[in-house]
Amino acid sequence: MPDTFQEYITRVIEYWPALFESLWETGIMMGFAMVAAIALGLPLGTLLFLTARGQPMQNVFIYQLSNAFVNIVRSFPFLLLVVAMQPFIRAVYGRATGDPVAASFPMMLIAIALYARFVQQSLLDVPKGVTETAQSMGASIPQLVWKFLFVESRSSLIIGFTTAFVSFISYSTIMGVVGGGGIGDFAIRYGYQRYETDIMYTAIIVIIIIVQLIQWWGLRLAKKLDKR
Amino acid sequence: MITMTNVTKTYEGQEGAFNAVDDVSLEIGENEIFGLIGESGAGKSTILRFINALETPTEGTVEVDGTDVFSLPKKRLRQHQKSIGMIFQQFNLLNNKTVRENVRLPLELHKYNDPLSVGEVLDFVGLGGKSDRYPGQLSGGEKQRVGIARALITRPKILLCDEPTSALDESTTEEIVGVLKRAHETFGMTVLVVTHELDVVKSMCERCAVLENGHLVDIIDIARGEERRSYDSYHQRVLEVLKDA
Ligand SMILES: Nc1ncnc2c1ncn2[C@@H]1O[C@H](COP(=O)(O)OP(=O)(O)OP(=O)(O)O)[C@@H](O)[C@H]1O
Numbered sequence: 001m002p003d004t005f006q007e008y009i010t011r012v013i014e015y016w017p018a019l020f021e022s023l024w025e026t027g028i029m030m031g032f033a034m035v036a037a038i039a040l041g042l043p044l045g046t047l048l049f050l051t052a053r054g055q056p057m058q059n060v061f062i063y064q065l066s067n068a069f070v071n072i073v074r075s076f077p078f079l080l081l082v083v084a085m086q087p088f089i090r091a092v093y094g095r096a097t098g099d100p101v102a103a104s105f106p107m108m109l110i111a112i113a114l115y116a117r118f119v120q121q122s123l124l125d126v127p128k129g130v131t132e133t134a135q136s137m138g139a140s141i142p143q144l145v146w147k148f149l150f151v152e153s154r155s156s157l158i159i160g161f162t163t164a165f166v167s168f169i170s171y172s173t174i175m176g177v178v179g180g181g182g183i184g185d186f187a188i189r190y191g192y193q194r195y196e197t198d199i200m201y202t203a204i205i206v207i208i209i210i211v212q213l214i215q216w217w218g219l220r221l222a223k224k225l226d227k228r
Numbered sequence: 229m230i231t232m233t234n235v236t237k238t239y240e241g242q243e244g245a246f247n248a249v250d251d252v253s254l255e256i257g258e259n260e261i262f263g264l265i266g267e268s269g270a271g272k273s274t275i276l277r278f279i280n281a282l283e284t285p286t287e288g289t290v291e292v293d294g295t296d297v298f299s300l301p302k303k304r305l306r307q308h309q310k311s312i313g314m315i316f317q318q319f320n321l322l323n324n325k326t327v328r329e330n331v332r333l334p335l336e337l338h339k340y341n342d343p344l345s346v347g348e349v350l351d352f353v354g355l356g357g358k359s360d361r362y363p364g365q366l367s368g369g370e371k372q373r374v375g376i377a378r379a380l381i382t383r384p385k386i387l388l389c390d391e392p393t394s395a396l397d398e399s400t401t402e403e404i405v406g407v408l409k410r411a412h413e414t415f416g417m418t419v420l421v422v423t424h425e426l427d428v429v430k431s432m433c434e435r436c437a438v439l440e441n442g443h444l445v446d447i448i449d450i451a452r453g454e455e456r457r458s459y460d461s462y463h464q465r466v467l468e469v470l471k472d473a
């Protein structure tokens with residue numbers, strides 16, 4: 001541990017480029033995860049909602065299939081999911097470890113499953129009368145989703161996304177263990193292997209601040225959009 | 229004209245199958261205000277919802293202007309639904325949309341030949357000044373006015389009302405009944421009102437059907453007495469009722 005605050009600052013400045021690079025790598029993983037959550041998790045969650053029993057697109061087969069996918073991915077211990085996906089990532093991306101893009105594959109999978117569940121829950125919270133009203137007006141399924149369901153669930157969808165985002169950060173640190181880089185990798189290298197505890201704590205505090213900011217901003221946006 | 233022939237709706241309950249609607253045949257004329265009354269669970273809503281296909285009968289047919297509703301392919305069915313307005317007990321407004329956006333909603337889903345304008349229809353229901361409010365900022369009666377405006381903006385040929393006043397207090401009920409009657413006079417459409425409030429049926433409807441346990445037990449021609457005073461203040465009516473005794 002450094003003796004004085006000045007010494008500490010000097011060390012932080014010294015390690016800053018490495019810390020910054022780790023944050024950047026985490027950012028890449030987070031970016032992929034978020035895009036996957038929105039591009040695929042949102043439609044999947046909507047499909048889960050629409051195909052359930054008593055809903056407008058009721059379809060046992062599709063519902064069970066998507067439900068099984070979400071359950072399996074979510075109940076997989078994440079580290080094992082990462083290991084299990086290695087052959088697949090290698091086949092698709094050429095290499096399975098060593099850079100944040102390779103590390104993003106398991107992140108995307110968990111992001112899709114996790115956010116799909118949040119989306120499904122948000123849509124279930126919309127009063128049944130909303131769907132009924134859309135149907136009474138002769139709305140098509142896309143109209144029902146865009147002009148009714150997403151309008152009424154938008155703040156809950158944002159809160160869910162914020163919560164999912166915080167979980168993604170946690171998952172991203174596990175990627176550090178298998179050489180995916182990022183802030184988890186940074187903490188292990190400096191804190192665990194080299195006992196530079198002050199640097200590790202600094203990294204952790206940076207993460208906490210980022211999480212708090214995102215959460216605060218997400219909740220504020222959700223509140224602003226909620227007119228109920 | 230709406231014609232139901234031997235419609236039955238069977239649900240699989242815990243004690244086996246039961247008929248929520250049992251072999252009901254019914255004819256509602258063009259431009260008529262028709263009531264449907266009965267106790268809770270009698271099957272009123274189910275029958276009303278056959279007309280715009282929110283519910284499908286297990287047996288029997290429903291015809292609107294000679295078209296069998298349940299033989300329509302999906303697209304035609306949506307065209308059929310688009311020509312029917314519906315108002316609900318719980319209003320079913322979108323809470324994240326303003327009054328104006330709520331009222332405009334049907335026009336965003338389909339093209340209509342000759343819709344009313346938002347301003348016109350809001351003035352008609354007496355909400356001219358509140359178009360930029362959100363439903364959360366309105367009273368129950370005002371919310372139902374928005375619901376009515378949303379149904380009227382398309383100039384529907386049929387207006388389905390499922391317990392339109394059951395969530396409202398007495399004087400608000402009279403106001404809403406007044407708006408519905410005026411809508412019928414002004415725009416001319418077939419109106420079906422489901423309710424358990426006899427006063428509402430009495431002041432609105434020309435005929436009404438009585439349901440018991442899914443069976444149609446009677447169709448009554450409603451006698452028109454002189455119009456009841458309906459603009460008493462709440463205070464006056466309280467005095468009337470409480471001091472009379
Ligand atoms: N999806 C369903 N599954 C099983 N039973 C149902 C279902 N929907 C309605 N029912 C039953 O059908 C019967 C008629 O219902 P309906 O909603 O038409 O009654 P109602 O006359 O409108 O009653 P209320 O005044 O309470 O609204 C009730 O006994 C109800 O419990």
Ligand SMILES: [Mg+2]
Nearest residue numbers: 272273274390
């Ligand atoms: Mg009912």
